[in-house]
Amino acid sequence: MSKRTDRELVDAAREGDSEAFGVLMRRHQKRIYRLALHLLRDSAEAEDATQETFVRAYGALDRFDGRSEAFTWIYRIAVNLSLNVLRARKPSRKAFSSDDPRLEGVLIETRAGSASPLGDTENRELGRALCEGMDSLSDTLRATLILVGVDGLSHAQAGEVLGCPEGTVAWRVHEARKKLKAFLVERGLIVRGEEGAA
Amino acid sequence: MSERRSSPDWGQNLEAALGSFPFPERDWEKDALAVEARLPQAGPTEAALLGAPLPSEPGEPNAPLSATATPVTHSGVRPQSLADMARRSVERKQGSEREMARESLALAAKRPSAVEVQALREVMNNKLAAAPPNAALVNAGAASNAHAARGVRVQGGAAQVPTRAKAPWSQVGLAAAGVALAAGVLFWLRQPGPMPPASTSESVLSSAQKTTAAAARANSVAPSAGQPNAAQAAAAQASAPTGVNPDTLPESEPAPRAHDKAVAGNAHAPAPSAPASGPRPAKIELEDEPERPLASAVPGRIDAAVPQALLADPALRPADSTGGAVPAKPSSGAVQAALGAVMSGARHCVAAEGAPSSALVVFGSDGRVQSVSVSGSAAGKPSGECIQAQLARARVQPFAASSFSVSATVRPD
Numbered sequence: 001m002s003k004r005t006d007r008e009l010v011d012a013a014r015e016g017d018s019e020a021f022g023v024l025m026r027r028h029q030k031r032i033y034r035l036a037l038h039l040l041r042d043s044a045e046a047e048d049a050t051q052e053t054f055v056r057a058y059g060a061l062d063r064f065d066g067r068s069e070a071f072t073w074i075y076r077i078a079v080n081l082s083l084n085v086l087r088a089r090k091p092s093r094k095a096f097s098s099d100d101p102r103l104e105g106v107l108i109e110t111r112a113g114s115a116s117p118l119g120d121t122e123n124r125e126l127g128r129a130l131c132e133g134m135d136s137l138s139d140t141l142r143a144t145l146i147l148v149g150v151d152g153l154s155h156a157q158a159g160e161v162l163g164c165p166e167g168t169v170a171w172r173v174h175e176a177r178k179k180l181k182a183f184l185v186e187r188g189l190i191v192r193g194e195e196g197a198a
Numbered sequence: 199m200s201e202r203r204s205s206p207d208w209g210q211n212l213e214a215a216l217g218s219f220p221f222p223e224r225d226w227e228k229d230a231l232a233v234e235a236r237l238p239q240a241g242p243t244e245a246a247l248l249g250a251p252l253p254s255e256p257g258e259p260n261a262p263l264s265a266t267a268t269p270v271t272h273s274g275v276r277p278q279s280l281a282d283m284a285r286r287s288v289e290r291k292q293g294s295e296r297e298m299a300r301e302s303l304a305l306a307a308k309r310p311s312a313v314e315v316q317a318l319r320e321v322m323n324n325k326l327a328a329a330p331p332n333a334a335l336v337n338a339g340a341a342s343n344a345h346a347a348r349g350v351r352v353q354g355g356a357a358q359v360p361t362r363a364k365a366p367w368s369q370v371g372l373a374a375a376g377v378a379l380a381a382g383v384l385f386w387l388r389q390p391g392p393m394p395p396a397s398t399s400e401s402v403l404s405s406a407q408k409t410t411a412a413a414a415r416a417n418s419v420a421p422s423a424g425q426p427n428a429a430q431a432a433a434a435q436a437s438a439p440t441g442v443n444p445d446t447l448p449e450s451e452p453a454p455r456a457h458d459k460a461v462a463g464n465a466h467a468p469a470p471s472a473p474a475s476g477p478r479p480a481k482i483e484l485e486d487e488p489e490r491p492l493a494s495a496v497p498g499r500i501d502a503a504v505p506q507a508l509l510a511d512p513a514l515r516p517a518d519s520t521g522g523a524v525p526a527k528p529s530s531g532a533v534q535a536a537l538g539a540v541m542s543g544a545r546h547c548v549a550a551e552g553a554p555s556s557a558l559v560v561f562g563s564d565g566r567v568q569s570v571s572v573s574g575s576a577a578g579k580p581s582g583e584c585i586q587a588q589l590a591r592a593r594v595q596p597f598a599a600s601s602f603s604v605s606a607t608v609r610p611d
Contacts, residue, residue, distance in 0.1 A: 056240075
């Protein structure tokens with residue numbers, strides 16, 4: 001049996017085929033979890049948000065009009081739910097902690113022209129700096145950068161998720177990179193003279 | 199990370215670091231089952247969860263279409279997308295080029311002024327008075343050629359002139375005119391650019407031949423000085439053509455170009471009118487502009503022809519765009535995949551070790567591993583050599599840089 005497309009699975013789920021929705025969920029749950037993890041920076045909350053995303057998507061299947069990809073539609077629900085969680089958080093909660101789940105499993109860092117090995121400590125330091133830099137961005141810029149930079153969505157797909165034109169996505173990614181670089185310059189991780197090259 | 203990074207690879211390092219952000223594995227099936235257990239109790243979903251999630255950023259160029267907007271087309275392309283804007287820009291440019299071509303045609307088909315006609319008549323009279331009749335024929339033929347080759351359609355008034363037996367000089371004149379026309383057409387055909395429609399070429403050619411023949415017949419009818427008016431009438435008819443309405447011509451009709459070539463071919467002929475010898479309108483010079491691709495400026499190096507400011511910032515490229523060329527460095531995904539393929543073997547090497555070891559893998563530009571340096575608990579041991587042998591099997595795609603180093607941690611199984 002050939003692999004069914006997302007659209008076919010959604011159509012089947014609308015007809016009451018819960019197994020089809022299970023296939024759709026297993027196909028996309030990793031990406032949704034990764035998105036929620038980067039937005040929420042908390043494994044438990046990301047797990048809850050992922051589950052809630054699929055439950056809400058199932059409840060809204062009749063309202064999926066098919067004008068966008070099914071996974072971008074689910075992404076949009078995930079972003080909305082994650083933002084709701086962030087807004088409900090206590091403001092005193094620390095944005096970044098040393099046991100940030102995003103830093104788990106940092107093993108490999110690529111670097112051209114390096115003559116000396118980079119150990120785990122340096123990799124973790126890079127990851128930590130990037131996480132802190134991303135946390136310093138606004139929700140809008142951070143979500144856009146995560147969708148495009150981390151999750152690898154195209155600008156068109158990110159535009160579908162965020163409900164904005166591709167040009168806006170491109171501008172947000174550019175702004176996010178610029179601010180991220182300024183953050184790293186401020187931390188002394190890159191030299192100041194390179195700031196304009198971003 | 200305390201080490202400072204150099205500017206050229208900063209953007210790509212950031213790209214790679216973002217794209218290869220860690221992703222802890224979970225028991226996905228357990229999560230899926232938990233969701234499936236909740237599905238029967240799934241209630242209605244609030245509309246707010248399906249709307250556009252984020253507010254605009256200050257300074258954003260385009261505001262979101264609407265708070266609840268969903269993509270408009272199946273392809274996800276919105277009316278305000280960059281692709282649409284580019285498409286509209288190209289259409290506008292094509293429209294302006296079309297308009298420019300029409301204006302050029304109108305200029306080329308412009309009826310000669312009375313002064314120009316008078317000047318031509320004086321030239322013809324002088325020639326007829328001073329030269330033998332056959333010279334007038336050549337001049338008249340050349341003059342009418344010049345007009346005919348401009349794409350001017352001459353109505354068949356000259357055909358009403360009665361004909362007589364042809365003189366040998368008239369045949370020479372015809373042959374000269376034909377050779378000049380052929381040379382002009384040949385020269386024009388050798389120029390780069392789109393071929394005009396066949397009907398256009400034929401109409402230009404036939405009108406030129408018709409005019410030449412009419413002039414020749416007129417001259418042969420009136421060889422004596424007592425009847426110069428027939429040749430003058432033919433020349434006058436040729437020099438006072440009916441105007442062409444550019445709207446009735448094909449849009450791509452290259453009349454200005456045909457005119458140029460014919461004039462070049464008839465260089466010996468006297469200039470019949472000011473528009474033929476005067477400077478061409480500047481807009482005609484733009485005719486070939488769209489046909490020159492940027493890449494042709496310097497073959498094989500398009501970036502040399504493009505101003506540096508117009509080249510895309512490498513840091514802004516999408517994560518997966520390689521442009522089809524050899525990448526400067528292998529992507530982080532490719533490196534991870536290459537190392538992941540051999541990592542299980544390397545882990546077996548340190549199964550007996552208690553602590554993880556680090557390895558620095560250096561890829562050469564051909565994608566093969568040049569060297570593997572092992573540090574940590576396995577260094578200097580057989581297990582270190584085993585790691586070296588295992589990791590040396592990794593392969594990535596060829597890349598432009600001379601080498602590429604990757605640090606990997608090998609943990610025991």
